[in-house]
Amino acid sequence: MFALPSALRVTRMRALVAASIHPLAHVDPEAKLGEGVVVGPFAVIERDVEIGDGCRIDAHAVIAAGSRLGRRNVVHSFVVLGGAPQDRRYAGEPTTLVVGDDNVFREHVTxxxxxxxxxxxxxxxxxxxxxVGVHVAHDAVVGDRVTLANGTLLAGHVVIEDHVVTGGHVAVAPFVRVGARSFLAGGSMVERDVPPFVIAEGNRARVRALNRVGLERSLVPLESRVALKRAFRALFVGDLPRAEALARLASDPDPFVRELVAFLHAPPRR
Known part of the structure; x- marks a missing residue:
């Protein structure tokens, strides 16, 4: 008489029934797939992987061991998620990649x-x-609703806050922090922290303007946009020393202005 399968085996069997896996895909028996997951031909899903409900993994994509994907993510062909870090000190210790919900990874993203x-x-x-062609390196933290254009490269330990947008072929150096709702213009080489709410551009990138379009698109209230315009002029255009301008703005009633001031007060992360 056959033994009853373990609870783990039952869970695994249910997941496989709920998912749609192409017969030419390779899915490790230890991988955990949620309901409605679709896996295309020649895709590879390694051991110790968790993929949430409703995800789509297209042909030839690789989800490497240690990856945790939330729900409804779309992974296009030739994407590699969770690959080993490019770091000489890395010695094979178990580490992870944690991905939220509703992301789209286009071709050749790593x-x-x-x-x-x-x-x-x-x-x-x-x-x-x-x-296409975006790279996110080890130990990086990327926030919600970011848009990284073709060829954007994020080095190790970079922090990209919510609603950040980049143009094509932007490179961000290790340990740099890019503030919320900022825009990095195409081709920028970013080696210093970028404050929130601004446009940065150049080689090496400098603050150029307030990101008015980005603020409006991300639904920042009009009164806060007006306050940020005033704060931007005080900090980056006016004649006051930066320290004095920051001191004057520290008690500003607008929460977005206070966020900008707090960012500029923060010590470097290196």
Missing amino acids: VHRGTGHGGGVTRIGSAGLFM
Whole structure:
């Protein structure tokens, strides 16, 4: 008489029934797939992978060991998520990549998992668009609703906050923090922290203007946009020393202005 399957085996069997896996795909028996997951031909899903409900993994994509994907993510062909970090100190220790919900990873995107000395986790938020050829390195943290255009390169330990948008072929150096709702113009080489709400451009990138279009598109209230315009002029255009301008703005009633001031007060992460 056959023994009853274990609870783990039952869960695995249910997941496979709920998912649609092409017969030419390779899905490790230890991988956990949620309901409605679709896996295309020649896709590879390694051991110790969790993929949430409603995800789509297209042909020839690779989801490497240690990856945790939320729900409804779309992974296009030739994407590699959770690959080993490109770091000489990495010695094969188990690390992870954690991805939120509703992201789109277009062709040839690569996202590496963390390193042991860097915290062990690379984190991607939700509702992001990662266009063709984007690279996110080890131990990076990427927020919600970001749009990274073709060829954007994020080095290790970078922090990209919510609603950040980049033009094509932007490169961000290690440990740099890019503030919320900022825009990095195409071709920018970013080696210093970029404050929230601004446009940065150039080689090496500098603050050029307030990101008025980005603020409006991300539904920042009109009164806050007016307050940020005033604060931007005080900090980046006016004649007051930066420290004095920051001191005057520290008690500003607008929460977005206070967020800008707090960012500029924060110490470097290196």
